[in-house]
Amino acid sequence: MPNLAAAAAARLSVAPMMDWTDRHCRFFHRVLSRNALLYTEMVTAPALVRGGALHLLEHSAEEHPVALQLGGSDPTELAQAARLGAAAGYCEINLNCGCPSDRVQSGTFGAVLMRDPALVARAFRMMQGAVEVPVTVKCRIGVDEQIPAETLPEFLSQLVGAGCERVIIHARKAWLKGLSPKENRDIPPLDYALVHEMKALFPNLIIDINGGIETLDQTRGFLDAGLDGVMVGRAAYHRPWDILGTADAVIWGDTPRCATPEAAAIAMIPYIEAHLAGGGRLHQVTRHMLGLFAGRPGARLWRRVLSEGANRPDAGPALLEEALETVQAASRAA
Known part of the structure; x- marks a missing residue:
């Protein structure tokens, strides 16, 4: 076939x-x-x-x-x-x-x-x-x-x-x-x-x-x-x-879906919101995102914020945004 x-x-x-x-x-x-x-x-x-x-x-x-x-x-x-x-x-x-x-x-x-x-x-x-x-x-x-x-x-x-x-x-x-x-x-x-x-x-x-x-x-x-x-x-x-x-x-030879890893992280927020609304937990999604900034400034902080906080019952998109802010701060300082 x-x-x-x-x-x-x-x-x-x-x-x-x-x-x-x-x-x-x-x-x-x-x-x-x-x-x-x-x-x-x-x-x-x-x-x-x-x-x-x-x-x-x-x-x-x-x-x-x-x-x-x-x-x-x-x-x-x-x-x-x-x-x-x-x-x-x-x-x-x-x-x-x-x-x-x-x-x-x-x-x-x-x-x-x-x-x-x-x-x-x-x-x-x-x-x-x-x-x-x-x-x-x-x-x-x-x-x-x-x-x-x-x-x-x-x-x-x-x-x-x-x-x-x-x-x-x-x-x-x-x-x-x-x-x-x-x-x-x-x-x-x-x-x-x-x-x-x-x-x-x-x-x-x-x-x-x-x-x-x-x-x-x-x-x-x-x-x-x-x-x-x-x-x-x-x-x-x-x-x-x-x-x-x-x-x-x-x-x-195609146009990338996201221009930066930061844009990719932001693009995940609607999916995360829908997953949480359906009774899911944040870590079920973000555990797959830990390597998004590998080799870039702030990668360790990104992993730490998500790893330590995503298992909390109340964890939501705000935690992802917090992790993203640490990456952006580290990038500015680099």
Whole structure:
């Protein structure tokens, strides 16, 4: 199924990150960039299909373009979950074949699926057959004792044979035993060259690269070198202005949504007011905004004011304005 529109948005995407890329985070990231493709946290197919946890699919129209990442290993269940995700309005359904956590392994999905490309291909076929939106796969270059240069081409070949048109490759192995999920994000060496080799081997497959990408200059470099998209994870979360604040101009040649990080903070106030009016708490939103001024005067004070005050029951937009005033004062003094 053609997914050129999703691929255009995915020239830069923000990775699905558990406990981070919830709907409040995604709304904030959308304030920063109108074009970047955003992903949900991973949602498990069993939670949706067996548990009926449809609240996990809640999101706002303002977040689009936004994709749903699913975890699971049963093709029939994944197809049912994909159908629910498409009905909820997501523009893409992504299958997680990269998460190395123990919890994910115990459910026989995530990175462990790299060991069974035939199962992944079968799941892909059923998922894509169940929905009209594009289905994609996010994977590692390999797991454990696999030799990625040998096993990754076979994995991709089976996906292409199943009709897959876009894959996001995290350019690290995952060690399912012996390394924690955090260590799996840092210790296995990056092999960007192998991802480029896969693009040469599968020129018609849309390939996005992920893993260890810290700057828009790196992003631009991967795109200029022939890869189709770049997925940024922790850097986009911890330094959102550096990655997303200028991405529309740098990656798409578009006018930025906000001229400054201060303007982005102010743009969040109506959303915060609506969230509080609905019974939400300030920290549920502002915890995702702590890195907005990273590397700029007043960044530490911004984090401190929000971290210390946002959990108070009466905390509201006034606290955000107070934090912003500390940043502006620090900027004037710099």
